[in-house]
Amino acid sequence: MSATPLLRVSGLRKFFPVRGGLLGRKVADVQAVDGVSFEVARGETLGIVGESGCGKSTTARLLIRLIEPDAGEIVFDGFGLGDGMTLAELRRQAQMVFQDSYASLNPRLTVADTIAFGPRVHGMPAAQAMTLARDLLRKVGLDPALFAGRYPHELSGGQRQRVNIARALALSPRLLILDEAVSALDKSVEAQVLNLLCDLKAELGLTYLFISHDLNVVRFMSDRVMVMYLGKVVEIGDVETLYADPRHPYTAALLSAMPSMDPDRRTAEAPLAGDPPNPIDPPSGCRFHTRCPFAEDPCRRAEPGLKPAGDRRLVACHMNDPASGHSRAGRQGEAA
Amino acid sequence: MTPASAARPLVSVEDLTVRFDTGERVVHAVNGVGLTLAEGETLGILGESGSGKSVTLRCLMRLLPPRRARIGGRILFAGEDVLAMDERRLADHRGRSVAMIFQEPMLAFDPVFTIGEQIAETVRRHEGLDRAAARRRALEMLERVRIPGAARRLDAYPHEMSGGMRQRAMIALALSCRPRLLLADEPTTALDATVQIQILLLLRELQAELGMAVIFVTHDIGVAVETSDRIAVMYAGRIVESGTARDVVRTPRHPYTAGLLASRAEGAPRGTRLGAIPGAPPDLAHIPTGCAFAPRCAVAGPECGEAVPAARDLGGGHQASCLRV
Numbered sequence: 297m298s299a300t301p302l303l304r305v306s307g308l309r310k311f312f313p314v315r316g317g318l319l320g321r322k323v324a325d326v327q328a329v330d331g332v333s334f335e336v337a338r339g340e341t342l343g344i345v346g347e348s349g350c351g352k353s354t355t356a357r358l359l360i361r362l363i364e365p366d367a368g369e370i371v372f373d374g375f376g377l378g379d380g381m382t383l384a385e386l387r388r389q390a391q392m393v394f395q396d397s398y399a400s401l402n403p404r405l406t407v408a409d410t411i412a413f414g415p416r417v418h419g420m421p422a423a424q425a426m427t428l429a430r431d432l433l434r435k436v437g438l439d440p441a442l443f444a445g446r447y448p449h450e451l452s453g454g455q456r457q458r459v460n461i462a463r464a465l466a467l468s469p470r471l472l473i474l475d476e477a478v479s480a481l482d483k484s485v486e487a488q489v490l491n492l493l494c495d496l497k498a499e500l501g502l503t504y505l506f507i508s509h510d511l512n513v514v515r516f517m518s519d520r521v522m523v524m525y526l527g528k529v530v531e532i533g534d535v536e537t538l539y540a541d542p543r544h545p546y547t548a549a550l551l552s553a554m555p556s557m558d559p560d561r562r563t564a565e566a567p568l569a570g571d572p573p574n575p576i577d578p579p580s581g582c583r584f585h586t587r588c589p590f591a592e593d594p595c596r597r598a599e600p601g602l603k604p605a606g607d608r609r610l611v612a613c614h615m616n617d618p619a620s621g622h623s624r625a626g627r628q629g630e631a632a
Numbered sequence: 633m634t635p636a637s638a639a640r641p642l643v644s645v646e647d648l649t650v651r652f653d654t655g656e657r658v659v660h661a662v663n664g665v666g667l668t669l670a671e672g673e674t675l676g677i678l679g680e681s682g683s684g685k686s687v688t689l690r691c692l693m694r695l696l697p698p699r700r701a702r703i704g705g706r707i708l709f710a711g712e713d714v715l716a717m718d719e720r721r722l723a724d725h726r727g728r729s730v731a732m733i734f735q736e737p738m739l740a741f742d743p744v745f746t747i748g749e750q751i752a753e754t755v756r757r758h759e760g761l762d763r764a765a766a767r768r769r770a771l772e773m774l775e776r777v778r779i780p781g782a783a784r785r786l787d788a789y790p791h792e793m794s795g796g797m798r799q800r801a802m803i804a805l806a807l808s809c810r811p812r813l814l815l816a817d818e819p820t821t822a823l824d825a826t827v828q829i830q831i832l833l834l835l836r837e838l839q840a841e842l843g844m845a846v847i848f849v850t851h852d853i854g855v856a857v858e859t860s861d862r863i864a865v866m867y868a869g870r871i872v873e874s875g876t877a878r879d880v881v882r883t884p885r886h887p888y889t890a891g892l893l894a895s896r897a898e899g900a901p902r903g904t905r906l907g908a909i910p911g912a913p914p915d916l917a918h919i920p921t922g923c924a925f926a927p928r929c930a931v932a933g934p935e936c937g938e939a940v941p942a943a944r945d946l947g948g949g950h951q952a953s954c955l956r957v
Contacts, residue, residue, distance in 0.1 A: 515902075550826060556858060565833070
């Protein structure tokens with residue numbers, strides 16, 4: 297069954313309670329992730345983009361249960377979590393690399409000890425774990441003779457991120473979740489780490505979930521892209537079709553908000569006004585309607601579902617649903 | 633206006649050096665920066681962390697801690713020596729002639745006063761307006777930076793505003809006394825993409841409306857292109873290349889600039905390798921002799937390590953400090 301996706305997520309939801317008043321009662325919820333479903337095929341890179349508060353990082357943390365979800369199902373390689381697969385096994389198979397390369401390393405451990413830590417916890421003899429650590433250092437482009445005995449503060453940001461990648465690989469995972477993993481790096485170093493990630497993926501047959509706010513980097517890395525807004529998936533599709541012909545007005549706005557690289561074609565007009573709304577009290581109906589240039593009555597009343605829009609694409613927009621009552625409905629959808 | 637004063641630049645920086653002495657080590661943050669800026673011109677300073685771009689900017693307002701920072705060279709603002717100003721003169725210079733906006737607006741505002749009070753206070757201090765006139769100016773400024781419901785926002789506290797609105801309010805504060813020079817230190821880096829472009833366009837519009845000069849410090853080439861007439865690229869405390877935005881982006885001549893542009897993921901086909909620059913920027917306590925980029929440079933030779941290459945003129949105001957051009 298090679299068609300089984302490596303990861304299938306359905307109905308993932310997480311609301312964080314906001315407490316207030318004298319008794320610390322719950323007064324509201326931050327609707328961080330609300331009904332998120334997607335699949336990642338073996339060997340694929342799925343990019344997740346969106347602005348702060350859209351739920352992309354929370355989604356990543358929910359996947360490996362760094363945060364406990366309120367609802368939702370996670371199926372890894374055909375086995376449901378808690379139903380054929382234990383959490384420990386899921387966490388071995390799915391590893392994560394974070395944005396802050398310094399905070400994610402133990403300052404008291406040498407680089408080699410950090411990398412060997414996971415395998416030793418999983419029962420690997422010390423000598424063998426050290427050999428593995430040195431092999432992995434070589435694999436991420438750090439000479440073990442120079443780096444194995446160093447501490448995190450003795451490394452540059454790019455080197456530390458390489459160590460984090462080596463550590464993530466130490467348990468031979470199949471899925472790597474990269475949460476803004478290159479965002480803190482300088483541009484000249486970022487390219488090195490992106491090249492490394494591409495090499496490792498090809499060599500080890502990995503699957504990536506690549507989360508970033510940088511649309512250029514996501515385009516370069518991803519096969520498919522998922523766009524999130526205020527805890528919801530608004531569009532998901534193949535990277536080239538999605539970038540060339542965005543169907544959700546938010547995707548279109550996000551793409552045209554990218555600064556121009558051409559001095560003769562500078563951006564003339566901002567695609568959206570205002571800031572993203574607060575996820576504590578998200579707008580009714582379609583959460584994007586308060587900023588959408590095409591919003592009509594149905595957008596304020598009903599929440600659009602994620603529906604097929606041709607080209608292996610899903611879009612959550614009333615304009616994509618002929619039954620929605622939106623005056624532009626059908627026009628875009630039929631073109632597909 | 634005499635021809636001489638018309639030709640005089642608003643800002644002229646000559647051989648600026650900044651050393652931070654921590655006791656244990658001396659960090660060479662800026663190592664001989666020279667630049668000029670005409671009235672009404674926008675200059676983008678592009679560089680990675682540790683390139684000295686923010687430190688250079690802070691020198692123009694003398695914001696560096698005097699005990700730890702040793703500043704050398706010369707900075708002239710409208711002909712006046714900024715490094716020779718006493719505290720009283722500096723207090724007038726800051727806010728009135730030169731204003732600055734930062735990445736984090738919460739640091740520019742006092743959390744216990746309303747936005748309106750803080751703008752009004754600045755105007756009263758520098759222009760001696762009365763309370764009512766200062767409040768009118770504050771309102772006018774909030775409207776100018778397109779804050780919706782400006783009259784209501786006058787009485788809002790900084791924490792009551794969203795990130796983009798706070799950034800607009802900080803711009804209103806900085807421009808409230810009509811400075812001749814605005815210094816912008818990565819003011820959009822912490823913002824979301826759809827908000828960043830709004831602020832970039834706002835700054836461009838205000839620059840055209842008010843005719844002030846702007847120095848925009850950023851690590852993002854796209855941001856520099858959107859905002860700047862000219863771009864100066866910094867590496868290890870030196871300007872390695874400068875010119876019109878068009879020349880620098882389309883025909884970069886310094887290998888570092890060329891490398892930065894080639895390493896961008898933008899437009900690179902998937903499955904190809906990015907043209908990454910090897911290695912990492914130098915430790916500013918131990919800058920290599922000669923060209924600081926030489927250890928990472930694909931075309932460097934032994935002569936590059938001998939002396940810091942002088943800026944070479946490439947025509948049209950385009951300059952690069954490299955022996956290979």
